[in-house]
Amino acid sequence: MSQTEPLPLLGGPPPERRDAARNRERLLEAARELVERYGASAVTMDAVAAAAGVGKGTVFRRFGSKEGLMAAVLNHSETQWQSQVMSGPPPLGPGAPPWDRLVAFGHSRLETTLLHADLIRAAGHSASRSSAAYSFVAMHVRFLLAELGVTGDLPILATALLAPMEIPILDQQVHVDGFPLERVHAGWVDLARRIVGTPGP
Amino acid sequence: MSQTEPLPLLGGPPPERRDAARNRERLLEAARELVERYGASAVTMDAVAAAAGVGKGTVFRRFGSKEGLMAAVLNHSETQWQSQVMSGPPPLGPGAPPWDRLVAFGHSRLETTLLHADLIRAAGHSASRSSAAYSFVAMHVRFLLAELGVTGDLPILATALLAPMEIPILDQQVHVDGFPLERVHAGWVDLARRIVGTPGP
DNA sequence: ATAGAAAACGGACCGCGGTCCGTTTCCACC
DNA sequence: GGTGGAAACGGACCGCGGTCCGTTTTCTAT
Numbered sequence: 001m002s003q004t005e006p007l008p009l010l011g012g013p014p015p016e017r018r019d020a021a022r023n024r025e026r027l028l029e030a031a032r033e034l035v036e037r038y039g040a041s042a043v044t045m046d047a048v049a050a051a052a053g054v055g056k057g058t059v060f061r062r063f064g065s066k067e068g069l070m071a072a073v074l075n076h077s078e079t080q081w082q083s084q085v086m087s088g089p090p091p092l093g094p095g096a097p098p099w100d101r102l103v104a105f106g107h108s109r110l111e112t113t114l115l116h117a118d119l120i121r122a123a124g125h126s127a128s129r130s131s132a133a134y135s136f137v138a139m140h141v142r143f144l145l146a147e148l149g150v151t152g153d154l155p156i157l158a159t160a161l162l163a164p165m166e167i168p169i170l171d172q173q174v175h176v177d178g179f180p181l182e183r184v185h186a187g188w189v190d191l192a193r194r195i196v197g198t199p200g201p
Numbered sequence: 202m203s204q205t206e207p208l209p210l211l212g213g214p215p216p217e218r219r220d221a222a223r224n225r226e227r228l229l230e231a232a233r234e235l236v237e238r239y240g241a242s243a244v245t246m247d248a249v250a251a252a253a254g255v256g257k258g259t260v261f262r263r264f265g266s267k268e269g270l271m272a273a274v275l276n277h278s279e280t281q282w283q284s285q286v287m288s289g290p291p292p293l294g295p296g297a298p299p300w301d302r303l304v305a306f307g308h309s310r311l312e313t314t315l316l317h318a319d320l321i322r323a324a325g326h327s328a329s330r331s332s333a334a335y336s337f338v339a340m341h342v343r344f345l346l347a348e349l350g351v352t353g354d355l356p357i358l359a360t361a362l363l364a365p366m367e368i369p370i371l372d373q374q375v376h377v378d379g380f381p382l383e384r385v386h387a388g389w390v391d392l393a394r395r396i397v398g399t400p401g402p
Numbered sequence: 403a404t405a406g407a408a409a410a411c412g413g414a415c416c417g418c419g420g421t422c423c424g425t426t427t428c429c430a431c432c
Numbered sequence: 433g434g435t436g437g438a439a440a441c442g443g444a445c446c447g448c449g450g451t452c453c454g455t456t457t458t459c460t461a462t
Binding site for chain 4: 017018019020044045046056057060065066
């Protein structure tokens, strides 16, 4: 088999003890399984601990909180999505004009968010705050805006594009106001157009 | 003293029994007091029940959940703010050009949101979903956009303006990214300008 | 190999949000 | 004023997230 362990190259915090690493693996696996089967909000930490065959304390030492554990599970899904953006086929991946990439990003991101809605909700603050997933998304939008020649406060403008795709807002639009999905999609593209300033094809 | 009870005019669901109304009053009062003193997240439902001199079950029958109770407390503060918008002095209140009103709205709303941040967080979904407060805010923005002659999907555009003022986004910008408040304010005005389309003074 | 210390383990324990149900209070109608 | 029944009450109870600390495992230095 291949050597999948990250080589213990120097630097960074001291490495993890073997039992700790093994338990982290088991816990993540168990959590993924349970989340897929029952939905994130129905999964209890005791159940994860039991399914992984470890004590409850271990779960919290490894992941800090339920939000932390769910964020870890989410991060795994997000990583696959990220690779689509970084090295997948256009227009989501590189190779298409930046405006087309931005539109493709919006659509894909919206669908992904709605797909993992319960997981994102369960991940709570840990989902965005300092999570690698969020940083990547924000960076990508800033990058596309820059490529489009947008001037202004790019971090803030990127936030303006991402905020309407947060779960609470989508919940409101889709489940309370009853807007059909195409309308939300179209609305986002319109917003992007106004922010970028009459671009494109 | 004045007659503050809403007159039992016909229509709507059957009125509330006297003890029920009295307890709702006591509970809201106690909750306000405790929230102001200790912060919403530190207030327990048992504490509210005890402070109001009622049983715990009563709290939940009246307000459904902690989020519900906090939303009720929040609604009280929001009502005062609403009256400023509807009948206060310009530019927040009526009488100023719509663009000035929109800018004033943004600033005021942002400050209010940050001021009640913990309460809003504790109110959770109940804060926005179908709360009177949220509906009013959304309606007001739609109204101003219409007055400015903005064309397009106004409900969606209003959401785009309100989403960056939600607590999770502000938390990210202010407490994680460390943006100074003026930058967030300015960013919002810039966003509004782009959405409206080169307006104004 | 072995010893000693540091790190991880596990499950009893705690506090809080939320529910349940036997008891009490109110109110409409006689 | 009395009375029947619906509505409200209250606090014991439950499940879950999170903590604590005595025990066990792993690593390192000899």
